[in-house]
Amino acid sequence: MASVEERSSRTITTAACLIIGDEVLGGKTKDTNSRYMARWCFSLGMSLKRIEVIEDDEAEIIEAVRRMSDRYDLVVTSGGIGPTHDDITYQSVAKAFGLELILHEGAYKRMKKLSKPKHWEPEFNWDVDSPARNAKLRMVQLPIDPSRNLAKQALFVSDTLWVPISVVNGNVYVLPGLPKLFEPMLGGLKQFIIDRLVDPEGKGISRIIISTPMPESSVAAYLTELAARVEPKGVKVGSYPRWGSKNNSVTLVGRDAEYLESLVPEVVENVRGKRVSVEGEDDEPETAT
Known part of the structure; x- marks a missing residue:
């Protein structure tokens, strides 16, 4: 079995995409992220080997990310990292690889700076403990290995986005499910993996x-x-x-x-x-x- 360092540095030839969300399986929303992922992989010369859609279930997520991390060079997950009770991707991925959820101070600072106040939260205060603040904090409590370089475990792809790409086990990249976030963040991931592609000049397939x-x-x-x-x-x-x-x-x-x-x-x-x-x-x- 490859080590975390090996997974984070080897050449990327294969990829997989894990779509997480009851709303997708229930037909409430249409998944477009897998199609975008397929085109992105094709353009970069990666072979997308598998796309799976699973429910917001801890056991399902744990099994899937472990299996995919072992089999493929790059794994992207989509969905389940919001502020509500059914957003359990971070905690499930953490359990999958024996990690704790730790507040990422850099992401928290960016969240406070870039998040726009909502009209239905006129009294919200970042310095006051409240249910709303605790819900927001769930989105910056990431699966982190304290023994590894923190900069390699949370990637910020743009100065205009506070949401980081959480990198777990060296090759699992956790992204939000909202297409307007997923697409620019996946596109921004290229800058962090370009030197590990078979064709770094971007000729693709x-x-x-x-x-x-x-x-x-x-x-x-x-x-x-x-x-x-x-x-x-x-x-x-x-x-x-x-x-x-x-x-x-x-x-x-x-x-x-x-x-x-x-x-x-x-x-x-x-x-x-x-x-x-x-x-x-x-x-x-x-x-x-």
């Missing part, structure tokens, strides 16, 4: 889309042979039906853009298709027969 009028059954044999041939080169071949359209999509995904480009003429010929920049740009509605 390339995807080529070829539109074909042929049904999947007609190109299945060729694509199976192609996939086996290019797999040693790190290329994945995909086939996706586009319901309601006359055309389907074939994709080539990999890190070696030059090699992918070399495959295009062959694939276009064998699937009788054409290359498109965006899936569906050549769609034509199916006509009834």
